[in-house]
Amino acid sequence: MGGIMTGCAHPATRCAAAAAILRAMNAYERLRPLLEPRVVAVVGVSRQGKQGAVFLQGLLDPGFRGTVYVVNPGASEIMGVPSFPSVSALPQRPDLAILVLPAEPAIGVVRECAERGVPGVAMFTAGFNELGTPEGTERARRLIEAAGGTTRIIGPNCMGVYNPRLGIAMFGGMPSRPGAVGLISQSGSLVQFIVNALADRGLGCSKAVSIGNQLDLTAADFLEALADDQETSVIAAYLEGVPDAQRFARVLRMTAARKPVVLWKAGRAAAGARAARSHTGQMAGAFQVWQGLARQSGAVLVRDIEELTDTVAAAAALQGSLPAGRRLAIVTGPGGPAVSASDACEESGLVLAELAPSTQDALRRVVAAAGTSVRNPIDVGMVLQGATAVYGESLRIALADPGVDAALVIGGDRSDPAAFAEMLIEARRTAGKPILHAQGGSFFGGEDQRARLAEGGVAVAPTAERAVRAYARLVTARNG
Amino acid sequence: MGGIMTGCAHPATRCAAAAAILRAMNAYERLRPLLEPRVVAVVGVSRQGKQGAVFLQGLLDPGFRGTVYVVNPGASEIMGVPSFPSVSALPQRPDLAILVLPAEPAIGVVRECAERGVPGVAMFTAGFNELGTPEGTERARRLIEAAGGTTRIIGPNCMGVYNPRLGIAMFGGMPSRPGAVGLISQSGSLVQFIVNALADRGLGCSKAVSIGNQLDLTAADFLEALADDQETSVIAAYLEGVPDAQRFARVLRMTAARKPVVLWKAGRAAAGARAARSHTGQMAGAFQVWQGLARQSGAVLVRDIEELTDTVAAAAALQGSLPAGRRLAIVTGPGGPAVSASDACEESGLVLAELAPSTQDALRRVVAAAGTSVRNPIDVGMVLQGATAVYGESLRIALADPGVDAALVIGGDRSDPAAFAEMLIEARRTAGKPILHAQGGSFFGGEDQRARLAEGGVAVAPTAERAVRAYARLVTARNG
Known part of the structure; x- marks a missing residue:
């Protein structure tokens, strides 16, 4: 330089x-x-x-x-x-x-x-x-x-660099909270959209770069740099194509072996590939090649901004540990979302954990008799007072079961979301197992609370199904 | 009675x-x-x-x-x-x-x-x-x-009835704006979540009913009733199973022939089916049967709350007309989301419309020379002043092309979202073709503006891909 x-x-x-x-x-x-x-x-x-x-x-x-x-x-x-x-x-x-x-x-x-x-x-x-x-x-x-x-x-044809710690943005009004996500995007507008979507999930960027036509510096250059960057613990990339395919493949393998890499490949279909050509002048390349590349390197391939955000949130919550286990326990209040999350679990290659009889016995002492279930999904019912305690105890019991690798918590306590968040963080810390959280219909805690959850290693998603699918993507990328 | x-x-x-x-x-x-x-x-x-x-x-x-x-x-x-x-x-x-x-x-x-x-x-x-x-x-x-x-x-095991026009809710704080969506849900919590998700999209309910175990009144009864209800123009249903399969199939065919029916079937996978059994006592039934049923009746099958909300929004925007055409024009400012929307278009069975040379000539007179495209996706570039006029003229030209059945507009004018919304509504009215709208990263207009768009027949979705997939589901349900 x-x-x-x-x-x-x-x-x-x-x-x-x-x-x-x-x-x-x-x-x-x-x-x-x-x-x-x-x-x-x-x-x-x-x-x-x-x-x-x-x-x-x-x-x-x-x-x-x-x-x-x-x-x-x-x-x-x-x-x-x-x-x-x-x-x-x-x-x-x-x-x-x-x-x-x-x-x-x-x-x-x-x-x-x-x-x-x-x-x-x-x-x-x-x-x-x-x-x-x-x-x-x-x-x-x-x-x-x-x-x-x-x-x-x-670039050229790009929006340049975003580094919130140093106060560099591409335009006014971008989020100011720094974080551990390193972002590479061929599209400048998508830097803004992705950064906002991550902020909404309580996650910040270490730095983001919009790389446009990649005439000189390419995705591989920035991937390699972010792999070496101590401020970055998860890497996300939006790519339409790369000019240096062999080098990119080599760098991706090296990088994904060190840090989770979530790769949104656009220009998959013929229509998208044509659009990519006039957008950033890229030859998109056969999508099968990208799929093979992801499989070999352990990078996670996603297809839109929501899958990207969900997967980055789940990867960030794992805090460097590997998501080895497919056996999920669901702790819920609302019934319908738990049924749908069970579908998503199986459809995405996870397993609804079978709870030990002793776990079910212990749960029976915590939840009410009617409108509940102590089989997985663990349905705590419609708890109107002390929801945090009932959820917390159920979650603790579920995570203590050796047949459970991770937990999805659906619902929360609208009267005190902050206490509910601390309960989740404490359960995560104590059990050392991944916790995913979806409140149900919408987020009712504010962005600061979601930042607190992210910092505490709890992955937050807008729906239970999206939380499950994101975790499944990580498990599958690691275990094939 | x-x-x-x-x-x-x-x-x-x-x-x-x-x-x-x-x-x-x-x-x-x-x-x-x-x-x-x-x-x-x-x-x-x-x-x-x-x-x-x-x-x-x-x-x-x-x-x-x-x-x-x-x-x-x-x-x-x-x-x-x-x-x-x-x-x-x-x-x-x-x-x-x-x-x-x-x-x-x-x-x-x-x-x-x-x-x-x-x-x-x-x-x-x-x-x-x-x-x-x-x-x-x-x-x-x-x-x-x-x-x-x-x-x-x-019911039993349900939350009963919601009718905002009459001031009946299942609990305090539910949305008060009535609308034209009739909702049937086996899960009570999902009534709340779906109603909130629809409200966030500017859509209200005529009435919603949580049907729980369906011991007496079943989904078929309410489907039949909503088909006859003049306040209801789109029907959405969350179902885990039905006790009267043959009657349900008959009623679904009759209903879907009269009004769009969007059906979220949970308990598809074995894990979900088990969860459904302890949630509402339902035998979920083979999912293939439900798929066949949807295909025969023209009902749209979805798999989660987001697909349901997106599809209902698209169906409501069509205002009773049939979405016959698969040929989509994309009018965009941000480049990346348009590439990804092009992928979603092809992957979901739509076609990126090929614009006539005269259409491209007309567009060339409206958009800037660099960083833009007059091929579909029509990229108006980074317009900093007069975005509404540039988008509006481009959209008008695109919709006038006989090879275009519907348009997706990505982006907007952050400085005056209300004027942008009125431009979309006017284009919808004049051309008589469906318009889908995704702003990109997030909604920057308020809920009132989204209600205005919904009322004006413009379907709003959080991302371009979701808008495209929802429209594709409707086209496919009608045309197989």
Whole structure:
């Protein structure tokens, strides 16, 4: 990276010393200036700024903990940020330049960045290989040439980097709570949607990157980096295709062996593949190949944002342990959702645990006689007072059964969701077995409470069926 | 029904005149006293009332537009409602008695209701056939005998009736907005969850009934009634099993020919079937039989609450017209969700419409040159000002293409969601083709706006994929 090349006039790829240093660094270190920049320049913000202003807002709004400049020849400041006529005129070398220019001028700015030794550019600019025209392809070639092997490119046709700990977002209003999920997405809009969906589940991101056309830096580069990133414990990726299939496969295997990887592959069907081509210029590749790749590596393949969010939540709740067991106990108040969760259990390859007679005896002392059940699903009935205690005791008894690998709790205590959450966290801690939680119809605790549950290792999902299917995906990915 | 039997001493089933009147009435009229009671008695509320109080709250909280009594020998009023020692001591004959007593005393009260000519009882009381014991079976027999053919039983082991127009709920805090969805659910908790999920989508219920063990009145009875109910235009049902399979099949065919029926069948897998048995005492039946039944009748089979809600929303938006066409146009701002929606389109049996060259030319004049697409999906790009106008014009052009049967719109205008909603409603009205809408990551308009969209015939779903799959289910149910 240019970021550590000070004093050497050679482009990094042609300098033997630099190459040796790069090889010795771990993959995360190599991309650190791009994912944790201390100086950022936004190039292409105008006074009437529309798109450029969006990116500037993404630095101002969360309060970027670094230095920001604008490059605009006609202004001395924009939105309170000092402006300079060119990248070379900036008082400091940026770690990351965000380019919001049309394609042709953007190529010139990339050349300028390379000359100044800027480690990375994130290019919102579209109009390259995704056009599917000879002109677009030729432009892509000239862009790579301009970068000269010293400046790494995120995109083009992407939204760049999100790092809530450092106060970098792609636009204003993104969640500010950092967390342990590392996100790679070919689509910029999906970064926002996924980050919001994770936040709604109480989960934050370590960093997220929108990778667009992957002309230079690819999914494999970021996968490798996140595998080495100590802030990241679960990796999620939305991909339409990859330009470096063999390397991607190798990196995916290495990464998934170290951390859970949840992979949303779009462009599976012919219609989706065609849409992917005009969206990010990707050849989607046969979906069977991706399925084989996931199976071999232990990555979990999902097909939409909800499956992705559910699975990431379940993986995060496991806190690094492996979900080996398929035998699920269900502890419920509402009856219908438990019947449906039992269906989902079997249909997704899990097993409704058979409770020992002694477990059933112990449960019989806790739950009422009518409108309940001590066989699995354990139905505590309609408990109107002391729900947390009845659920808690039933859950403790169920988890103590050696035939039970994990528990799904359906329902809760609307009068005191916080106490219910602490009961779940305590049961999780004591038994050391995974706990999934679905309240039933909707979430009635707030986002802070869901964050507390996530932190306490309890996976929350909007429905019991989704909780079950997410856990099943993890078990199946590990055990085939 | 007892409700119209005044003056005749015979039980309805043994009086020839009554039988003739009943045959002449439509199915809804026969159950009207139960679904639209004017006088309700809650039997089994105690002063320390827990469960009984729940049902009383369900009448007090929404402001029941009728007369309520409590039956409790030891009190003159409870929660401000006048109390009487027995059903026979009530100053008026109730249309519906809600029973919150243990099983044995409940049988006696049902006999008393039958003697007084009460048309219906809704029994929360559990402890009958769902126990799976000879005692439970014998009790069920005695209950039916006590009802004497004059008093119809909802349940037992159920939550009874919800009718927001009349101010009847199963507990406090249920949605108060009435609508056109008629709901039948074997599970009481799922009535609450489904009603909330529909409300979140801007949809209300005409009436909902929780049918529990179906010892007397069955799903077929309510299906038949809702088919005849003028307030109901879409029917949704959660069922674990039915005791009258042949009749149910016949009624389902007749009903689905008149109104969309969305059927969530639980107890599909062995584990779910076992859970259903202890939940509502149902034999779930082979799922293949249910699939065949749905195929023959044109009912839509779903497998969870989200599929149910999505499909009901799509069916309601069609406003009685048939979704004949499989050719979908996608109009989007965010790129990733459109790729994934294209996958969902093909994977669920729809077709991404091929736009005429003239349509593409017209679109080219509306959308920007870079980061967009005029092939389907129509990608309007990242529009920062005037999004509603750009989307609106693109949508109008797409719907005018004779090769397009329906449109999915992804995204919106966060700065003015109400204007965006009106644009969608106007496009729906003008083109007369179905419009599905998913904003992307989450709903950013409020519940009132979603109600406005529902009323305007636009189906709203949390994700593009779910919108597509719901529409596909309707098309497939109609066309095989």
